[in-house]
Amino acid sequence: MSETSRVTWEGCSVLLDINDGDRLVFARLSPAAKLKIGNKNCSLQPLIGSPFGTVFQVDGTVLSPAQGNVNSADEIKDGQVNVESRDNRALVDNNTAQSLTGEDIEAMRKQGAKGNEIIEALIANSATFDKKTAFSQEKYRLKKQKKYAPKVLMRRPVARSICEAYFKKYPSKIGFLRVDTLSLLLSMANVSSNSDILVVDMVGGLITGAVAERLGGTGFVCNSYLGKAPYSMDIVRIFNLSDEICKRILRSPISDLLSQKETAEQILQHDDVCNVESQSNDQMCASTSIEEISHLSENGISDPGAKNTEPVTKACKAPKAGEKAQQEVIDLWKKNGFSSLIIAAPELDTWTLVRDLMPLLANSAPFAIYHQYLQPLANCMHNLQLEKMAIGLQISEPWLREYQVLPSRTHPCMQMSAFGGYILSGTKICSSS
């Protein structure tokens, strides 16, 4: 059971997309896990063993696979828009169109009416429904469906869906890194199997996870950090990475990567530090999982598994990624050089960081540096040019626009993200000495 499985299992991480992205929740499946949808607490048990991509519908407190054609935002169609004779000239917004009252609906519910039956009743009792255009009839139906028969789409948590979900609901946690920007970082740094990728990831572990996903259990991703405490890597736990892949995610302080061969004494000291770090690391995990829960209420992104599955067996836990790199591996990296470098470290000075890390890269290795601001990258690029450390230097800013495509109603989406960050990319060259 791992990242390529098409069916969920107990202990599996999933992304639950509720009502076409209105709410996005990361969950870990277990028989005890529950999720609040509307005002109902639903068990996630029925999701275990179902294929990814399944749509579930809420009836009472039970999640069951939706039958037949489910309404979805991208399936609104009328095909006859050009011959549509209806329009909205007679529609008056005076709150009298619906004759069913809240009490009526509550009574229906008590008698065991299903969500779809309530929607049909609402339509039947709407004085204006027949006067609406086919398009707005569909819109009406969809709006009522969201309220009375919410649906839950179970998605695979992969780099794309995780990045999109965070960007939509909690962008500051991933440094406002948009999915197209992430995809460019991975290309520009030539992330491919059997490579050793050096990463400075201060965006919650999104880059580390995305790189590990592309390495597929080969090579290494070295998640490096300045100082003694590693940066949070919580997002890595959301990916369904196999043990094989998790083993390929290692952490190392930048100082260890830069130090010359160590004496026995230094190695001793180093081990002490190592213990301190793993402690602080555990503390951090504990504190961030609390933070995750608080996101649930505020932002709709969460790991309910952390809250609801506390008394769950060990088998359900995500495998541990991010062991500290052993000296032999570090020595190997020093001997061969890293295949490439990715930086997303908004809180570190870009140029000095790049200057220090560049000697760790093999010659002709590509690198990609993300920043939300242009100036640090411009300075870094200028200095790399002056120092003749790299060629093919370029600052790029991706631009992404989504379209609504419908018969006779195709146009760019009304809302778009206006900014996804900047990337400085280039290739390291041999030092002239």
Next chain:
Amino acid sequence: MLACDPAKRLSFNQTISNGDLVIVYEKHDSMKAVTASEGSILQNRYGVFKHSDWIGKPFGSKVFSSKGGFVYLLAPTPELWTLVLSHRTQILYIADISFVIMHLEIVPGCLVLESGTGSGSLTTSLARAVAPKGHVYTFDFHEQRAGSARDDFERTGLSSLVSVGVRDIQGEGFPDEFTGTADSVFLDLPQPWLAIPSAAKMLKQDGTFCSFSPCVEQVQRSCEALRTYFTDIRTFEVLLRTYEVREGKMESLHEESNGSNGSLPSKRRQCSDGNYMFSSTISTVMAKPSGEARGHTGYLTFARLKCL
């Protein structure tokens, strides 16, 4: 090109050997793919370069011509290859390529179907994404073009990851042997809607689909065809804006010379009222978007096979 062959893995000790594919970098916008061979020479506006001088040097080296000009020798990557490959068709560039691979959720081990092969620009990146154990089956109806693509994959060392077939996918669909086996299907065809039923048949449950089309009418028809089999149908356009960076030296005026930047030279100038003004030069690193950019490449339509 890829590190899946440990012998070709980039490292401090990796040097250029006879027969290696090298990207010769002249300038940012001028690169060339060259196969290093003992007795050959490269001639360009910077002079004559002997390949024998390159062999044994590390990738990333600066090498000089007989008349003192220089170029850099880089290890090939799919990104560099896209910039140097011979265009037999219109090709996909880095922004679209990266987005396609991310959105199709292609990871090592995936089986990917592609049509048409074209110049193999996307195929090269697909191969990188599925390596070491996955495979890309790419089809083009143009026999000669398929042959040239095959030669290219041989040259870039990707032949174990890519198979090129000659087939009219719009007319015949993908071969039946792939039914229900593909993780992802990518189409870059003039009438993609004709191949969509076959694409749906080839995909595994919850498999991903992408179609690249330059024209909005193509997108319109594709989306209509997709609705029968697919869900999560989304259309995007992705572009890149690049920036120019330079250090600007600018004059700054102030009334007295003291208090100015000590090390910078100050000039004294007499103003119309007879008083003196002092000016010094300040340098700043500045960035601005490049004046020209690709305005449109194509629309990318993604979809996911419906779960039954």
